[in-house]
Amino acid sequence: MKKVTINSVASYAGVSKKTVSRVLNNEPNVSDATREKVLKVFKELDYTPNPIARGLAQNRSFIIGCIYDNPSKSYITRVQTGALAACQGNNYNLLIHPCDLRGDALISNIEHLLHSSRLDGLVLTPPFSDFKVLVDFLKRKKIPYARVASAVLEDDSISVRSNDEQGAFEITEHLIKLGHKAIAFIKGHPDHSATEQRFKGYRRALSTHGIEFNERLVEEGNFSYHSGVDSARSILDLTPRPTAVFASNDYMAAAVLKLATQRQLKVPNDISIAGFDNAPIARHIWPGLTTIAQPVEEMTKQAVTKLIEHIGDPQEQPYQVTLEARLITRESTAQVK
Amino acid sequence: MKKVTINSVASYAGVSKKTVSRVLNNEPNVSDATREKVLKVFKELDYTPNPIARGLAQNRSFIIGCIYDNPSKSYITRVQTGALAACQGNNYNLLIHPCDLRGDALISNIEHLLHSSRLDGLVLTPPFSDFKVLVDFLKRKKIPYARVASAVLEDDSISVRSNDEQGAFEITEHLIKLGHKAIAFIKGHPDHSATEQRFKGYRRALSTHGIEFNERLVEEGNFSYHSGVDSARSILDLTPRPTAVFASNDYMAAAVLKLATQRQLKVPNDISIAGFDNAPIARHIWPGLTTIAQPVEEMTKQAVTKLIEHIGDPQEQPYQVTLEARLITRESTAQVK
DNA sequence: TTCAACCCTGACACCGGTGTCATAATGTGA
DNA sequence: TCACATTATGACACCGGTGTCAGGGTTGAA
Incomplete structure (x- = not known):
């Protein structure tokens, strides 16, 4: 050749x-x-x-970086799928870069990444999407970026999100309509803005339906399966035991289900369980989890597509979109007895 | 700046x-x-x-491509983790490229990928690791490549695998030692060489322990959760029902568990279930799955490390290694009653 | 002391594209 | 028909590195 x-x-x-x-x-x-x-x-x-030669001449690399620090591998997989879909049509490549949100070296780590790989832009996935230090840094350095699933829409950036607050509202309302009044809630990781949003939706549903909020029914998780186990233990030990648990993601919900089953509780007859995200595990376990389907792939695809447009033409308008989340009912929730 | x-x-x-x-x-x-x-x-x-300038001068891109066509997302995630670990220390980047094994366009797809991105090398993950058409193509074009988890060790390439046959032997033997004699087996995807290897290990354990092989206990799966459901249905309908099921990966094993539970069977008391891979789901469900832990990350890391060495110095020796798989017993298998 | 061998160093072309600017070719209006 | 604007094209430098080769300085053996 x-x-x-x-x-x-x-x-x-x-x-x-x-x-x-x-x-x-x-x-x-x-x-x-x-x-x-x-x-x-x-x-x-x-x-x-030859993209390398073009890159040298135009000081571009035709590579988008995707940074993440997420305990949910399936979330990352879905993000990648969406990002790849956007890249493929545009002759862009996707570079994946896991890194620590909390590390003090974060900024210098990212700086080195940008410097050494000459990335054309960055996709920020949760929890980076709302990490102000990083966003400010990118703005100052004028590095194009797009945010996926951030809580706040700014005026001047590319951001695609789904409505976490509304999703959480709907699934909580679903439980309430099944007759549940004592609904425990497991929070996500405090660094993720979705954590606060989902909590808000939960509380709004309660107050809309005249159910008093009970602090003792709320547990702090961090989206990992393991944290779900700990939270589940506290919740199942409560007396009276809540009749339903809404966990901020499916992994933690799966943990509740596992622990409940270990303790001989029947789900959903003895206790209803709901999750969030519609991760694969939600349908891989029995009973299947009632959850909220978030269009993660679609969000990322739109974000990356717009990011690439923006790189090609920096005058391109900002892009702010909120996609809908959808309730999926499976076997893990039922009428309270 | x-x-x-x-x-x-x-x-x-x-x-x-x-x-x-x-x-x-x-x-x-x-x-x-x-x-x-x-x-x-x-x-x-x-x-x-500037890696782009270096790349232009040396006709290198400092990018390794990772191609896959695998229903198991968690497997891909683990592959990526290992590959990234190898890349990071060497200032290499990882480009991920999902594609169809079966598509007629595969070769031209890969050719275009290589041509347009100037990849320095390719990591082949199952089922590509043993896909002769592709391997021959790469050899002919003199594109450096490394194979992960292939069945056969060649003389002149980089290949890191784990011992699937032995792993399958051990887990089958584990079941036999628990007193099981009627052990159903669910095969993986026919394109994956691991499928044959695991089947071999299963049969070797049976014959080693003087148990006659029974064709009717074998179902064809394809590593997907969905295929596991279908196979599980056939197996659970058998009379007499086998006392144990060994599925070729954890997703299919999880499917068996889900169906068995739906049918009011107690696992492991009524039926034992074993999987393969030690995917996250194996410990996220109840009962946890007895399985074989494969060092996927380590395999990939070694493969990519050697690949990068080889790119830097084409005289580098071929590298052929087999890592050990390890039995992990959880709650899904028990003494037959 | 002499000369070859070796070590260090820099000048320069080159990788494969893109940006700038000059120039030739064509069109337009008076 | 001429002056001038506009379009089409190419020469050449440049992006930021690496490969080749030549030349000056040392060293060591004859």
């Missing part, structure tokens, strides 16, 4: 390489005849421009 | 850029004094070489 460069194309087509470059980039000021001719040579020689 | 290039370093240190380049690449023939001086300037100016 001999290499086909812009020079071979140029000499073969009998034009200068600058003209080939013009055709490549759809620039104006090329006659139709010349453009046709060059395009034909592209096909004949099966020419693909 | 002003840009620090090799030129600034060179003029600041009072040497030519070639000398700076020599220091950068640890080349010989630089006096200690000069080397020290340049290294000091690196620090003072906080210089990081």
Whole structure:
């Protein structure tokens, strides 16, 4: 396989390489005849421009970085799927970069990443989406970025989220309509803005339906399965035991289910359990978890698509969208007895 | 932030850029004094070489591609973790590229990927690790590659695997020692070489312990949760019902567990269930699954590390390693009654 | 002392594209 | 028909590194 460069194309087509470059980039000021001719040579020689050389000349890498620090692997997988879908159509690549939110070295870590890989932009996934220190840093350095699933919509950035508060409201209301009054709640990781949003939705549903909020029914989790086990223990030990548990994600809900089952409780007859996210595990266990389906892939895909547009044309408008979350009822919730 | 290039370093240190380049690449023939001086300037100016420029000059991209077509997301996640660990220390990046094994366009898809992204090498994960068409193509094109979890060790390539056959043998033997004689088996995806290996281990354990192999106890799955449900249905409908089921991965085992539980069977009292891989789900459900822990991260890390070495020095020896798989017993298997 | 061998160093071309600017070709209005 | 604007094209430098090679300085053996 001999290499086909812009020079071979140029000499073969009998034009200068600058003209080939013009055709490549759809620039104006090329006659139709010349453009046709060059395009034909592209096909004949099966020419693909070298992204590295382009990158060097334009100081671009055609790579988007995706940074994350998330205990939920399935969430990350879904984020990647969405991001890849956006990259593939645009000749962009996706570089994945796990890192510590809490580490003091975070900023210098990111700085090194940007510097050494010359990323064109960054996708911020929770909990980075609302991490002010980082966002401010990127703004100051003028690094293009897009935020996925952040709580707040700013005016001047790309941000795609889903309505966590409303989702939590709906699933709590679902439990209330099944007759539940004592509904325990397991919070997510304090660094994630979704944690606060979901909690708000839970409280709004309670107050909408005239149920008094009870502090003792709330446990602090961190989205990990393990934290769900700890929270579940506290909740199941309460007397009287709540008739329902709403965990801020499916992993923690699965942990509640596991512990309840270990303790010979029947789900949903003895206790109803609801989760959030519609992670694969929600349908891999018995009983299947009632949960809220978040369009994670779609959110990320839109965010990355807009990010790439923005990189190509920095004048591009900001983009602020909220997608809908959807209630999915399965076997883990039932009428209270 | 002003840009620090090799030129600034060179003029600041009072040497030519070639000398700076020599220091950068640890080349010989630089006096200690000069080397020290340049290294000091690196620090003072906080210089990081531009990988794009290096890539252009050396016709390298410093990117490893990881291709996969795997229903098990958690497997992919683990592969990524291992690959990233190897990349990070070596200033390499990881590009992830899902694609269809069965598509006729596979080769041209990969060809385009290689051509347009100038990948330095490829990590082949199952089922690509043993996909002859692709391996032959890469060999012919002289693209460096490493295989993870392939069934066969070749002489001239980088390949890191774990002992699937032995793992399957051990877990089957574990069941046999618990008194099980009618042990159903669910096969994996026919494209994956692990499928055959695990089946072999199962049969070897049976014959070692003088148990006759029974074709009717074997179901065809494909590693997906869904296929596990179908297989589970057939198995649980058998009369007499087997006292144990060994599924070729944890997702399918989880499906068996779910269906058995739905049918009011007690696991492990009424039926024992064993899986393979030690996926997260194995410990997220109740009862936890007895399974075989494969060092997926470690396999991938070693494979990628060797791949990067090989790229840097094509004379590098081939590398053929088999890591050990380990039996993990949880609550899903018990003495037969 | 002499000369080859070796070590260090820098000048320069090159990787494969893009940006800038000059120039040739064409079009337009008076 | 001429002056001037506009379009099409190419020459050339440049992005930030690396490869090649030549030349000056040392060293060691003859």
